[in-house]
Amino acid sequence: MEAAMSNRALISIVDDDQSFRESMRQLVILLGYTVETFPSASDFLASPLLPETACLVADVQMAGMTGVELHGHLVDAGYAIPTILVTAYSDEAVRDQALRDGVVCFLSKPVDVDHLDRCLRSALRSATPSKDSS
Numbered sequence: 001m002e003a004a005m006s007n008r009a010l011i012s013i014v015d016d017d018q019s020f021r022e023s024m025r026q027l028v029i030l031l032g033y034t035v036e037t038f039p040s041a042s043d044f045l046a047s048p049l050l051p052e053t054a055c056l057v058a059d060v061q062m063a064g065m066t067g068v069e070l071h072g073h074l075v076d077a078g079y080a081i082p083t084i085l086v087t088a089y090s091d092e093a094v095r096d097q098a099l100r101d102g103v104v105c106f107l108s109k110p111v112d113v114d115h116l117d118r119c120l121r122s123a124l125r126s127a128t129p130s131k132d133s134s
Contacts, residue, residue: 009054009124013037014044016062031117041065053081055123060087060094068098082123086111
């Protein structure tokens, strides 16, 4: 076990691409976070870890429910989980709308490690226990 875990915040990663999900998991662990992964939005929503999640990293394009829809669902349900969306398909309209809807960061695949680290720090700083809609 890694005794030097500096940040116990739980980062949940939702991506239907197993290889990307696993590499993202390893990357976030290397950045010093506790990580859980989920193959779909519905698996994440059904998880007992949902209320413990300090930050959500989700793929935009997923079968069933997209990352954008997942973020909207969480907001509508009263969860103020800072969300980072990741996509392989750059779409300015989707990106702009997601950021307007409160997504912390919108990253392109392959993910830049430094940018991801900054986004995670920003997301965790913005995390508040109460729901605040602007």
